């Protein structure tokens with residue numbers, strides 16, 4: 001485990017009371033809260049963009065952050081992300097936004113300050129492409145999409 005310092009701006013003073021923090025020493029994710037003035041009802045099938053009241057500047061191109069659903073909300077209530085996974089670039093300085101999608105069959109109410117998703121810092125390797133006409137042989141070759149069989 002490595003710890004890195006990331007600049008964070010509190011864009012809404014209410015969030016200063018509940019800054020993202022690891023719930024346990026072994027946590028990978030930091031819960032993000034809905035920075036809302038009032039509750040929002042998310043009807044089945046509806047998607048809405050929810051502000052978090054926070055901005056981060058990761059700065060290091062060797063890092064990024066991903067936004068993932070919380071398992072309880074996703075599994076029990078069908079509240080997942082409209083973009084499935086959010087990717088936060090290291091040079092992004094705007095507000096962290098969470099696209100909430102109700103993929104379930106019943107309406108769900110998101111309360112102000114409720115934890116709606118989680119942020120995970122991840123390492124990134126940028127590719128420099130070397131254009132070739134032929135690849136070196138590999139065991140898989142071009143096989144994919146089930147080419148190794150069903151079982």
Ligand SMILES: O=c1ccn([C@H]2C[C@H](O)[C@@H](COP(=O)(O)OP(=O)(O)OP(=O)(O)O)O2)c(=O)[nH]1
Nearest residue numbers: 067083085086087088089092095096097098099
């Ligand atoms: O769930 C998300 C996903 C993205 N972002 C922010 C951070 C990210 O760095 C920026 C751009 O995201 P992305 O590249 O995925 O979106 P795009 O549709 O390609 O927009 P852009 O043209 O701005 O890159 O939007 C969020 O706040 N929440």
Ligand SMILES: [Mg+2]
Nearest residue numbers: 087088089092
């Ligand atoms: Mg983009």
